[in-house]
Amino acid sequence: MQDENVFVVTIDGPSGSGKGSLALNVARELGFHLLDSGAIYRLLALKALQQGIDLDDEQQVAPLAEELDIRFEAGDELSIPFLDNVDVSAELRQERTGDAASRVARHPLVRERLLSLQRGFVRPPGLVADGRDMGTVVFPDARFKFFLYASPEIRAQRRYKQLKNMGLSANIAQLQADIAERDERDQSRSVSPLVPAEDALVVESSLLDLAQVTELVLSHIRDK
Numbered sequence: 001m002q003d004e005n006v007f008v009v010t011i012d013g014p015s016g017s018g019k020g021s022l023a024l025n026v027a028r029e030l031g032f033h034l035l036d037s038g039a040i041y042r043l044l045a046l047k048a049l050q051q052g053i054d055l056d057d058e059q060q061v062a063p064l065a066e067e068l069d070i071r072f073e074a075g076d077e078l079s080i081p082f083l084d085n086v087d088v089s090a091e092l093r094q095e096r097t098g099d100a101a102s103r104v105a106r107h108p109l110v111r112e113r114l115l116s117l118q119r120g121f122v123r124p125p126g127l128v129a130d131g132r133d134m135g136t137v138v139f140p141d142a143r144f145k146f147f148l149y150a151s152p153e154i155r156a157q158r159r160y161k162q163l164k165n166m167g168l169s170a171n172i173a174q175l176q177a178d179i180a181e182r183d184e185r186d187q188s189r190s191v192s193p194l195v196p197a198e199d200a201l202v203v204e205s206s207l208l209d210l211a212q213v214t215e216l217v218l219s220h221i222r223d224k
């Protein structure tokens with residue numbers, strides 16, 4: 001299924017665990033490509049919101065996954081997401097979009113239709129893929145798998161800082177409630193629930209900063 005010469009590293013974990021920043025650091029350090037799979041679910045959710053579709057109706061959402069017109073362009077710091085040729089960076093990171101993403105992500109047909117799109121990101125010399133099911137479903141043969149954990153309180157604080165830095169408004173109690181709700185939805189869904197792959201290294205990052213987690217992951221990869 002996967003080109004054995006291409007090195008895949010998966011980083012899964014709940015929202016706000018810091019996996020996005022970690023994946024970016026690891027990809028830069030190794031000179032690998034990056035797949036932010038959450039951004040794909042967010043782009044699909046944006047499309048569904050634009051079309052006024054019922055997010056809980058699998059039959060309405062699944063066709064959108066088939067004809068999704070998205071691309072990522074290299075930006076100064078982060079890559080820029082485009083939906084139907086429109087830069088949607090601002091809308092993509094909003095809590096409303098994340099919440100909608102976790103609703104469309106529950107549908108088995110949607111997940112199935114997004115599989116080949118995600119696997120298409122594998123390119124030499126390698127890929128770092130972050131999400132919820134990268135190590136369990138999308139890239140089960142990945143060379144290295146990590147699962148990043150952090151307590152809900154720490155994750156809410158991190159998300160708060162992230163949103164403030166982007167100039168967006170945020171309320172910490174609301175963020176904590178949203179995180180708890182999203183965790184529950186991601187962990188209890190029938191397909192691809194959020195669980196560590198059996199062969200993943202689970203990293204508890206509540207007491208570590210990003211530089212320390214990056215070093216831990218890179219040293220694990222370099223040791224092998």
Ligand code: C5P
Nearest residue numbers: 015037038039041101102105131132133
């Ligand atoms: O990681 P991010 O917060 O951008 O993901 C948004 C939502 O997309 C998650 O809450 C989750 O429900 C869904 N998702 C998923 N599988 C992935 C990545 C994201 O179900 N691989």
